[in-house]
Amino acid sequence: MKKKPSGSEDISAAKEEGSRRKLTRAEEVRARLADDIVDGKLSPGMPLDETEIAASYGVSRTPLREAIRDLAAMGLVETRPHRSAIVTRPSPEHLRQMFHVMAELEALCASLAAASMTLSERRNLEIIHEGLARILKENDPSHYHVLNEKFHAAIYAGSQNAYLVEITLATRRRLSPFRRAQFLTAGRLAKSYKEHDAILVAILQGNRELAAESMRRHILTVEDSYEEYAGLK
Amino acid sequence: MKKKPSGSEDISAAKEEGSRRKLTRAEEVRARLADDIVDGKLSPGMPLDETEIAASYGVSRTPLREAIRDLAAMGLVETRPHRSAIVTRPSPEHLRQMFHVMAELEALCASLAAASMTLSERRNLEIIHEGLARILKENDPSHYHVLNEKFHAAIYAGSQNAYLVEITLATRRRLSPFRRAQFLTAGRLAKSYKEHDAILVAILQGNRELAAESMRRHILTVEDSYEEYAGLK
DNA sequence: TATAAGCTTATTGTATGCAATATTGCATAC
DNA sequence: GTATGCAATATTGCATACAATAAGCTTATA
Numbered sequence: 001m002k003k004k005p006s007g008s009e010d011i012s013a014a015k016e017e018g019s020r021r022k023l024t025r026a027e028e029v030r031a032r033l034a035d036d037i038v039d040g041k042l043s044p045g046m047p048l049d050e051t052e053i054a055a056s057y058g059v060s061r062t063p064l065r066e067a068i069r070d071l072a073a074m075g076l077v078e079t080r081p082h083r084s085a086i087v088t089r090p091s092p093e094h095l096r097q098m099f100h101v102m103a104e105l106e107a108l109c110a111s112l113a114a115a116s117m118t119l120s121e122r123r124n125l126e127i128i129h130e131g132l133a134r135i136l137k138e139n140d141p142s143h144y145h146v147l148n149e150k151f152h153a154a155i156y157a158g159s160q161n162a163y164l165v166e167i168t169l170a171t172r173r174r175l176s177p178f179r180r181a182q183f184l185t186a187g188r189l190a191k192s193y194k195e196h197d198a199i200l201v202a203i204l205q206g207n208r209e210l211a212a213e214s215m216r217r218h219i220l221t222v223e224d225s226y227e228e229y230a231g232l233k
Numbered sequence: 234m235k236k237k238p239s240g241s242e243d244i245s246a247a248k249e250e251g252s253r254r255k256l257t258r259a260e261e262v263r264a265r266l267a268d269d270i271v272d273g274k275l276s277p278g279m280p281l282d283e284t285e286i287a288a289s290y291g292v293s294r295t296p297l298r299e300a301i302r303d304l305a306a307m308g309l310v311e312t313r314p315h316r317s318a319i320v321t322r323p324s325p326e327h328l329r330q331m332f333h334v335m336a337e338l339e340a341l342c343a344s345l346a347a348a349s350m351t352l353s354e355r356r357n358l359e360i361i362h363e364g365l366a367r368i369l370k371e372n373d374p375s376h377y378h379v380l381n382e383k384f385h386a387a388i389y390a391g392s393q394n395a396y397l398v399e400i401t402l403a404t405r406r407r408l409s410p411f412r413r414a415q416f417l418t419a420g421r422l423a424k425s426y427k428e429h430d431a432i433l434v435a436i437l438q439g440n441r442e443l444a445a446e447s448m449r450r451h452i453l454t455v456e457d458s459y460e461e462y463a464g465l466k
Numbered sequence: 467t468a469t470a471a472g473c474t475t476a477t478t479g480t481a482t483g484c485a486a487t488a489t490t491g492c493a494t495a496c
Numbered sequence: 497g498t499a500t501g502c503a504a505t506a507t508t509g510c511a512t513a514c515a516a517t518a519a520g521c522t523t524a525t526a
Contacts, residue, residue, distance in 0.1 A: 022487095049477080050477075050478070051476095051477070051478090061478090065478085065479090081478080081479080082477075082478055082479075083477090083478080084477075084478080
């Protein structure tokens with residue numbers, strides 16, 4: 001797996017911002033930490049020692065603390081005064097609730113997208129879907145994962161609602177550490193693709209209710225898949 | 234209007250936390266700033282000078298900067314490197330989008346509440362509603378406002394979904410500066426009460442779809458009311 | 467031996483000073 | 497008269513030192 005060129009987007013949802021701006025130390029550190037949490041290099045429950053991490057990243061504690069505060073606001077870490085921040089480890093119940101909300105948010109995106117996506121956005125979504133078909137044949141989970149994110153992001157954007165995009169992406173990021181393993185369960189890739197197909201068709205038909213319901217099911221299946229993997233059911 | 238004893242809740246939604254913990258300077262400052270923004274003492278667009286505010290609050294820039302960062306994460310202020318943070322001033326279009334999402338989130342809360350509220354929660358909601366009836370007769374907008382918040386919060390809690398409560402409250406707080414004036418428009422109090430009544434009945438009946446739709450309408454009416462007040466339509 | 471109180475140590479919270487960068491005013495050219 | 501570039505200034509970004517608090521250990525006592 002290749003190293004990502006840049007970290008997670010801006011905390012409050014991808015302000016475009018010419019984007020080749022010189023980053024502050026705090027932003028760099030935040031991106032690195034967020035990536036490490038999201039793709040599992042830092043496990044839930046793990047404490048983050050300020051002095052230690054600051055030293056290892058070659059910055060002082062000041063920007064590191066600001067980064068940790070941002071992560072706390074994103075829900076990726078939890079802080080208590082005079083204690084080390086720890087990577088968030090939600091209870092199974094809380095995780096279920098988050099998946100449920102995620103399903104509703106994505107369903108809303110899909111519904112709005114079915115009503116409002118522009119022609120070029122629809123075309124783009126089809127292209128992504130075709131790409132997923134090709135990757136499916138190679139059975140390459142990590143490659144599939146990347147394009148899968150794009151598929152969902154394209155639908156978010158299709159809702160034409162920047163705030164909805166913001167909170168949906170934020171929720172998705174927060175759940176990332178717990179969705180990572182889903183594509184490793186047998187046959188999940190193929191099932192995922194079929195579900196995407198139903199969503200795509202509904203959106204292209206402009207069928208809001210069907211798009212929403214297909215998406216809702218898709219996300220809740222992801223949750224099932226996680227719970228199965230994690231041995232929670 | 235009396236001074237509030239404590240500021241806004243914890244950034245990531247009211248962790249109960251014994252709550253009589255000694256607050257850090259950064260937390261105190263954040264609460265004060267958040268309150269000042271939410272109830273309009275700091276207007277959208279206004280820059281926040283770190284040195285100046287730190288001095289006026291009697292703290293150093295370090296905790297103040299951390300507080301501002303939290304506010305940025307909440308969406309109450311916007312920051313750019315080497316520029317002063319400014320109180321968020323969303324475009325009319327963005328504001329509309331946020332109201333739309335707010336309506337959907339509250340509708341979801343209402344729907345889940347209709348299905349899942351406990352008996353004591355239902356009873357409590359009725360009591361709040363009766364309180365609103367009494368206040369209505371006195372035509373006291375600021376008093377009505379306080380109990381109105383409780384009415385909505387009770388429905389959020391009734392959803393039995395902590396994460397949904399978290400993002401709904403966060404969205405509500407972010408919209409607060411733009412909902413403040415709503416109860417000043419003629420007859421809004423009485424209309425609001427009637428809308429609440431419809432919502433309450435639907436929830437008590439366990440009618441999810443009706444509860445959702447009543448709530449959705451209620452929130453979008455609030456938006457209308459704001460836009461009218463702001464001269465946007 | 468178990469327990470609890472007090473001290474010790476490690477870690478976070480805050481203040482302050484310096485560095486880096488954006489803004490402002492002025493000078494100069496067109 | 498307007499625009500452009502440079503210098504001066506003000507403000508934020510960062511590092512470091514110190515203060516405050518919580519965790520761990522030691523020791524005394526039942």
